[in-house]
Amino acid sequence: MSNLFYIGIGGTGARVAEALVHLCAAGHGPSDLFLFLVDPDEGNGNLSRTKTLIAKYQDVRRRIKDRAEGVNFFRTNIVTPDPLVWTIFSDQNMALSRYIGLSNMKLTDPALAQLAEALFSQEELNTALNEGFRGHPSIGAVVMARPDETRDPWKTFYDQIANLTRPGDAKVFLVGSIFGGTGAAGVPTFASEKLIKFHKTASIEEGKSSKVHLGGCLVLPYFTFSLDVPEAERQRMHVTPSDFPLATRAALQYYALRKLNFDDVYLVGDSLQDGRVGDFAPGAARQDNSPHYIEMASALAAVDFFARSEPGMRPAANYFTAARAGDEITWSGLPVSRSVANIKQEQDRLRHRLVTSTLFFYSLCTYGREALVDSDIGRQYWYKENFRLRIKGNEDESVRYDPRGSTQKDILERIAAYGELFLEWLGRIHQHPQVKLLDVRKILDSELKPLTRAQAPRGIGSLVGGREATFDAFIQDLDSVGELRGNLAAATAADKYVNLYGLASNRYARTRLDVQAPEGN
Amino acid sequence: MRHPRSEFAVAAFALVIAGALSCHKEKPVAPVALRDPEITIVDHDVKARLAVDVCLDATPSMWGFASDPDAVYLRLLDELEAVVQNGFNAASVRYFKFGETIRQVERSEFKLARTEGFYREPAMFKNTNIEKVFTRDQEASSANDRDRITIVVTDLFQHDRDINLVTDAIRKNCLSRNCSVGILPILSQFDGLVYDAKVPAFPYRSGAGEATFRPFYLLMFGDQNRMQDLVSVLSSKPYVKRDRFLLISQRIVTHYTIDVRKAPREDGRSLNAVASRGTPGTFAFAIKKDAAGGAILANVTTTLCDACPLFDPSKLEFAAFSTKDRQRKETTDLVLESLAPAPSGLSARIRLSPAGGKGEYPYDIVFRTGRLSPFLVPTWVDSLSSENPTRDHDSTRTLNFRQFVERLLNANAALNQPPVARASLFVRKLG
């Protein structure tokens, strides 16, 4: 059972979840994590992408049983309820007026009905909400105030909190955009007193303390999109980039005035200069924004909260802000820790994990796949020491020694497929010209697919600036790993394969790229 | 990047060829000319002091040479001293006259050799006792004076029986005492009686040509090197023909070559040559385990001194000595199987079979003249010799001169067996 909870609200929450999942795949996440998302826009492209990613992550993690020391990929056990997403409405065409029962209210409580009509415009009352709240958080605040506690994902969430006993045992982290619709509505709503922090399952001694240590990441404006609004959408509600600053200001004022129950709040943002992430889309699948480094920064905020936030009653929340200091995003510019003392170490740790995971996934997608069909691979030292080319008739031996067998090969293919997603995500982040973390152009083509060994013999060695090494050196490092021993000697062929590539990636990062793992990695 | 494999391979292959070719077959090395004091004539100091005793035959037969005042004989007597003193440092000449007896004479008396009375001295003129020369005085009796040469000027024998006496005396007093004999004939005008014939003495007078001259002889006794020096000096005179000088001596070879190899094929299967200790004339062999021995071939070439007589190679003798423990003992471990003349010398086949087990066996092998008539009488001797000279036949020849020379040669061979070649062998028996 996990005591760490991530709730991603709206599209931003989903994209940050995507980043968080990739960080977990890189070994940079906590050991356990309970995660669910909130978004009425079920068809949202960002949401779909994240749901698919989480499913693939869990699938891969389930299949890796044995790990060598230092091989931390897919370390985090991400637990998700079913359904993963709280869509708020079961009815796809729900409007606010129907949700509050305006028609009945007019009959039963006309004064209340008049108040509702005074607070909300007709458009707001009658717009279908299945594509989100279209930049109107006031709508979202109403419909998200009372989640159904008898059904998942809230049921499992509250049940897990109920099983905890001490103050601050549960660390709950909310992520959503400070502007827009769903996030702007959901974050302050869930941070209210009774919904999470002092919910009946979380409250200790009638509200004197709480089992929940609540953190939130409010993502400030960081992207823009094409203003080419289709004719059909111009009459309907939609948000535009020009709305962002005003919406942000309003939201910050609201947070400043309103008593929210966050223990820690992270404000993460970027300027709007050249931060395009996609074309205009009001919602649904059409809203599929390209990954942005701010999402990774927000995910790092979650990691920091889970790792370093100390529970305890404080008179006021801690506010942590982060933004770009200069024009470029380098490792030293990433917000990785609240503690000044260990910022450098955490940045090195992040760098090491991202570099090794990039190496791992890239090598697996390219050489790793080649090796499974190469007839001469049997003479390669690393393969010969750990595997056999042909095993006939002995299923047990095949599972242990033959990565080319159907089951093992399938597992490896799933991992490689996930790797391609990881590399694509990383590539998209690096499409922003300011991002100078890794030179991923050297290993990815124009469609962000991994280049083959023949196409990029030195790509893998040029990831880190100022270094040059070859793929052949990686193969040498694979050979240097040698025969896997101990518990790995009896592991499945797929596990061995993963560990070989993981250990080789660590070695390559350390010896060829001079990317060292800090102590306690 | 171009693969360096091919260049590396070519370089490596060239290396092996070069290395292997460094083992190229060497041209056979010509045997070294060897000089060995036990075998060859040793070098000497040409300019060392020389003492010459001139013993003049004062019998009447010699007067015929002196009767012509322009005779070569008289010229020789006049010039002999000067030649000796001019040719050598600290040379001294003594004079003796002999016949039946011998006595030393002063130079002034020696000069009377051109008078008939010199050859008619009572108690001297009747017989030519050349053997008296060896008892002329204490110094002459000394066998170790290597710087003294005795020159007997004589026409040799007056009587047939003289040959035996003379050769015996020469053998006893010279050849057996490390002393050499030199015979130098000189042709001179003659006008007188010829006595050394089987017929009664007959008068003879030579004409103008040398073909009519009669020979007298310088019989020399002493060190062979000093004798050769003396003859070299004398040969400056036109009447001295150096190529008619015969040297009968213990050493007849100036240098030699010897090459010892294992016999080819089956005879040599049990043997292998091994590297010798380095000095020329030394050869080493190894006999394989459980083998008795094998055959070796020795090829010898010799260079005789100019005045030395030729020898018959088939009459050479082979001697083998074991030199183990620094002791030289005759041994039968090496046995001569055959000896034959070869184009440039002689070739000997020797059976090597060391008695004994595993170990080292050092040997010396010597080739020397046999005891029985190994030497060949020079052809010029026959031209001066006759078995029965008469007035009408061989009147210019000396009775039994060949016989005389032959006996001396045989005596030298029997007594001294002059060596011609030697080699040292080191044999290692492997088991």
Added chain:
Amino acid sequence: MRKTPLNYFVSLAATGVIWFFVAVPVGNYLGDNVVLETLTTEKFLSWYRTVLGCAALLGWLACVYWFFYGTREANAGNMKGACRVWNFWFAGELVVGVAVMAVFVYLCLSEALVLVDYLIVAMGASLLTWALFWLCTWILSPRAVMYCVLGRR
């Protein structure tokens, strides 16, 4: 022992030991038993040891090249090429062994060596060429290419 430069030194030592065995005890046996017509035993042994010394040197150099080749980055992932290189050098050493024998036969044409003598020399040549190469690469090859060696494939 597969690491550089240890494998260079170990292979050199192995070459030296094998050469010594072939040159000295075996050579001495040959010297005592071979029938020579023109050569002295010492000369024969000098040629024998020199020719085999050249063979040993070539054998060792082939090993050195293979060890160097096996540590080069560019060859780490190219097993097909690497095995081809090993085969080339092994075949090359076979050729060298034959060449050494040919040279030796040529040098000893005038001698009376018998078949057994030549077989002994051939054994020595083999031990110092292809057998040395095979043995050293079997034991001392760099990891990356060790499975190219015949018998390990």
